[in-house]
Every structure is written in structure tokens, then in C-alpha cells.
Amino acid sequence: KRLDIPGPKGVHIFGNAFELSSQTPYVQLHKWSKKYGGVFKIQIFNEEIVVLNENDAVREALLSEDFAGRPYSWRTNFSTPGGYKDIAFRDSSQGWKKLRKIAHRGLKQFGDGMDRIALLASDEIQDCIMRFKSNGETPFDPREAVEKCIANIMSSLLVGESIDDNSEDYHSVRFIVESDKRIAPSGPGAELDMFPWLRFFGNESYKILKETVVKRNKLFSSWMEKTEYKMNLHSDDSRSVCEVLQQHHKQGDITKDEVYGVLQDLLIAGIATTSTTLKAFLLILVNKPDVQKKIQAEIDNVIGDGRLPTFADRHNMPYSQAAVFEILRYSTTTTLSIPHKTLCDTSVGGYKVPRGTMVLMNLWALHHDEKYFDEPYEFKVERFLDDNGKCLSAHERKSFLPFGIGKRECLGEAMAKLRMFLFITSLLQKLDILPQDKNNPPDPDPTKFEYSITNLPGPFNIVVKNRENEK
Numbered sequence: 001k002r003l004d005i006p007g008p009k010g011v012h013i014f015g016n017a018f019e020l021s022s023q024t025p026y027v028q029l030h031k032w033s034k035k036y037g038g039v040f041k042i043q044i045f046n047e048e049i050v051v052l053n054e055n056d057a058v059r060e061a062l063l064s065e066d067f068a069g070r071p072y073s074w075r076t077n078f079s080t081p082g083g084y085k086d087i088a089f090r091d092s093s094q095g096w097k098k099l100r101k102i103a104h105r106g107l108k109q110f111g112d113g114m115d116r117i118a119l120l121a122s123d124e125i126q127d128c129i130m131r132f133k134s135n136g137e138t139p140f141d142p143r144e145a146v147e148k149c150i151a152n153i154m155s156s157l158l159v160g161e162s163i164d165d166n167s168e169d170y171h172s173v174r175f176i177v178e179s180d181k182r183i184a185p186s187g188p189g190a191e192l193d194m195f196p197w198l199r200f201f202g203n204e205s206y207k208i209l210k211e212t213v214v215k216r217n218k219l220f221s222s223w224m225e226k227t228e229y230k231m232n233l234h235s236d237d238s239r240s241v242c243e244v245l246q247q248h249h250k251q252g253d254i255t256k257d258e259v260y261g262v263l264q265d266l267l268i269a270g271i272a273t274t275s276t277t278l279k280a281f282l283l284i285l286v287n288k289p290d291v292q293k294k295i296q297a298e299i300d301n302v303i304g305d306g307r308l309p310t311f312a313d314r315h316n317m318p319y320s321q322a323a324v325f326e327i328l329r330y331s332t333t334t335t336l337s338i339p340h341k342t343l344c345d346t347s348v349g350g351y352k353v354p355r356g357t358m359v360l361m362n363l364w365a366l367h368h369d370e371k372y373f374d375e376p377y378e379f380k381v382e383r384f385l386d387d388n389g390k391c392l393s394a395h396e397r398k399s400f401l402p403f404g405i406g407k408r409e410c411l412g413e414a415m416a417k418l419r420m421f422l423f424i425t426s427l428l429q430k431l432d433i434l435p436q437d438k439n440n441p442p443d444p445d446p447t448k449f450e451y452s453i454t455n456l457p458g459p460f461n462i463v464v465k466n467r468e469n470e471k
């Protein structure tokens with residue numbers, strides 16, 4: 001039965017598949033929303049998908065449990081431990097709820113105020129600043145150092161130690177994070193969902209996914225061995241997420257696949273999203289020296305150069321905090337979020353949606369809606385400040401949902417905000433970030449990034465200068 005919802009007419013058999021793959025998907029969907037409205041449907045082969053493109057419809061869906069399911073995909077089933085024994089892609093079930101709670105507990109033991117994460121993050125960020133500085137005034141591509149920094153914070157959290165750049169573990173982590181591209185709703189690997197038999201004919205995405213599974217199992221098995229060893233050494237409260245997971249596994253609450261499933265989600269979601277957003281922010285800094293100067297003025301005022309920034313400083317640094325919100329809006333790291341699925345016959349925006357329908361939340365469209373944001377394609381920190389220069393509260397930040405809301409809301413929102421705030425303020429406390437060629441800075445336009453579950457900036461160079469030399 002066809003859905004009674006407007007949408008672009010596709011071609012026989014393929015539906016809208018070609019139009020979607022020839023353009024960046026979220027941009028094409030945004031264009032269609034101007035013609036068909038905030039709620040419309042597309043067709044990919046024989047599947048009809050509902051796309052939500054505006055604030056009211058997305059909130060209505062996310063705040064209802066009816067939309068908390070996840071659709072099946074052959075690639076995701078293949079790549080998640082035990083076939084969907086994870087959190088992010090697993091369909092709504094008691095098992096998913098239990099795992100989400102356990103992962104939440106694992107992250108929570110780092111302190112409600114995230115004190116331990118802040119300490120870990122500060123060390124890794126200072127290390128990243130040293131790496132930046134080691135280039136002197138020679139131009140360099142900062143992407144790898146940023147990813148390394150975020151990866152190390154994540155591994156310290158997950159397994160209690162950071163990873164050496166040259167180790168096999170580090171290469172495995174990067175490989176696992178990189179191959180996440182292969183499970184984005186469209187893009188490389190999508191053909192495997194329609195034609196899983198392509199794997200028998202040398203399909204490139206399949207080879208990468210298969211290698212990822214081998215590397216992942218080896219990495220997580222070594223992490224669990226290390227954890228077991230550490231747990232035998234100390235019997236006090238848990239120290240890493242692995243220890244919490246291991247305890248629950250031993251008590252019979254969760255299976256080994258579920259332990260790996262949580263680790264995989266936290267590793268990928270914890271690294272890919274935050275490092276991508278920070279890379280996009282560096283692109284903005286080299287294009288917007290005025291933004292950089294205003295953040296630095298706030299740092300000089302509130303923190304000075306005698307101590308490192310803390311997360312508590314954000315309360316006195318509205319401009320820096322608003323800059324974090326603006327980069328999350330402007331570049332919209334997870335443009336189409338993670339696909340949802342209806343768990344029962346339901347409705348959204350006045351349209352009936354039957355059980356089992358895939359629903360895409362076009363966060364890009366929300367974040368670039370002219371109704372809420374003037375000149376949405378411009379980077380303007382001030383849009384998140386009120387007339388008194390105070391940062392807008394969550395309630396006042398309309399049409400802004402970088403982390404989703406409701407049953408499926410991001411598990412790492414607090415941690416992501418903390419790491420981004422600390423990274424940006426620590427970096428700009430010490431350094432000026434400049435383009436290699438000031439007459440031709442690299443293009444910050446996110447629609448030109450590589451589309452994936454996260455929106456990935458391509459190669460670009462920056463130059464750093466010590467601020468101490470200036471003062």
C-alpha cells in the first residue's frame with residue numbers, strides 16, 4: 001500500500017535513487033522540502049521513506065515513542081557485533097533499553113559534572129596543541145592531530161589508557177572509524193543493502209566491512225583482556241567503561257556481543273562526530289579572524305594565560321559557548337541523524353505513517369531553515385546570544401537539534417559539548433590559527449564536505465602562531 005504523502009515522483013523500479021545519489025542527499029532532500037513541504041516521501045527501489053524537514057514535525061516524531069525504532073540494513077547487520085547487538089542501530093527492544101542504560105552508567109561514572117573526562121581531555125588537548133606547535137610556522141593539515149586527540153580521550157575513557165600513534169591498536173581504531181562511512185544511509189556500500197549477493201563479486205565496501213569486523217574483534221578482545229587484568233589488580237570502583245561492561249557481562253546481564261556492540265558505538269560515535277565538528281571549526285577560524293579574536297578576548301578576560309580552561313568557565317564565556325552551538329548548526333555533523341523506523345501505525349504532521357516505515361530526520365534542513373535563522377548559510381555566532389549577550393537557553397534554541405531528542409537522543413551530548421568547549425578555548429588561549437594563504441583560505445562550505453553519517457571536511461592546511469609571542 002502506497003503512503004498518502006506528497007513527494008517527488010521517481011522513475012520506474014529505481015524510484016528517486018538516482019536523484020539522491022547524484023547530489024549530496026541532505027541537500028537534495030532540503031530542496032525537495034521547499035516544493036513538497038516539511039513532511040514528504042521518497043522512494044528508493046520499492047521502499048517508501050518518510051523525510052521530516054522542519055522543526056515541528058521532527059520534534060513531534062522524536063518525542064513520540066512510535067518513532068523510536070531503527071530500520072534493518074544488511075550492511076549494518078553485518079558490521080554490528082552479533083548482528084545488531086549494539087545501541088545506535090539496534091531496533092527498539094528491552095535488550096536495547098538495557099544496553100543503553102548500562103552504557104549510560106559506564107559514562108556517568110566519570111562524574112556528573114564530567115570531572116574525570118575534563119581532566120583526561122585537558123591532557124590530550126595540550127598534547128594536540130604541542131603537535132600543532134611542532135610544525136613551527138610551516139603549513140600543515142590539522143585533521144589527523146585532531147582525530148588523534150579525540151581518539152585518545154575516547155580510549156582513555158573506554159579502556160583506561162591512550163593509544164600510541166604507531167601501534168596496531170591505533171591503526172585499527174582509525175580503520176574502524178573510517179569504515180563507518182560504509183554504513184551511511186546512502187553513499188558507498190548502499191548497494192549491498194539492495195543486492196547483498198554483490199559481496200560474492202569483489203564488492204569494495206564488503207571487503208572493507210569484512211576487514212573492519214576482523215580488526216574490531218581483535219582490538220576489543222585485547223581491550224577486554226587488559227581490563228580483566230586491571231580488575232584483578234584493584235577491586236575498588238570501576239574505572240573505565242570496559243570495566244563496567246565486563247562486570248555486567250560477568251553478572252550475566254549482557255552478552256560478549258553486546259559488550260563489543262557498546263564499545264563499537266562509543267568508539268565510533270565518540271571519535272567521528274566530535275573530531276569532524278572540530279575540523280569544521282578550524283576551517284571557520286581560518287576564514288573568520290573576527291570570530292577568533294572575540295573568543296580570544298573572552299579567554300583573556302575570563303581565564304587569562306595563567307591557568308587552563310575548565311568546563312565551568314563556559315558559564316562566564318557566552319560567546320565561546322555560542323560559537324560551539326553555531327558550528328554544530330552551520331556544519332551539522334550528522335546531517336540526516338540515524339534513520340528511524342515507526343514501531344506502530346502512527347502519524348506525523350497530520351499524515352498517517354504505517355508501522356515499519358523508515359523515517360529520516362533531515363537535521364540539515366532544520367538548521368538551515370530561513371524561518372528560524374536569517375542567512376542560514378552564514379556563520380554567525382551572535383544568533384545564539386540574546387540582547388544582553390547571554391547564550392540562548394535550550395528552550396530558546398529553536399529548530400536546533402544537533403544531538404536529537406527523545407528516546408533515541410545522543411548518549412554523548414554532554415561529553416561532546418565538554419570536549420568541544422575545552423578544545424576550542426585551550427587552542428585559542430595558546431595559538432592563532434591562520435590560513436596558509438590569507439587571500440585564498442580553504443572553503444568552509446559544509447555542502448562540499450564528503451557526505452557520510454558524519455559530514456567529513458576534506459584536506460586543508462593551516463598555519464599556527466604562538467599567541468605568547470604576540471603579547
Ligand code: HEM
Pocket residue numbers: 062087088089100265266269270271273274277333334337338339402403404405407408409410411412413415416
Ligand atoms: C558533536 C558530537 C556529536 C553529535 C553531533 C552527535 C549526534 C548524534 C545524533 C544526531 C544521534 C541520533 C539521534 C537520533 O537517532 O534521533 C546520536 C546518537 C548517538 N550518539 Fe551521538 N553525537 C555526538 C557525540 C557523541 C559521543 C561523544 C558519543 C559517545 C561517547 C555519542 C554516542 C551516541 C550513541 C550511543 C547514539 C545512539 C543512541 C540510540 O540510538 O539510542 N555521540 N548522536
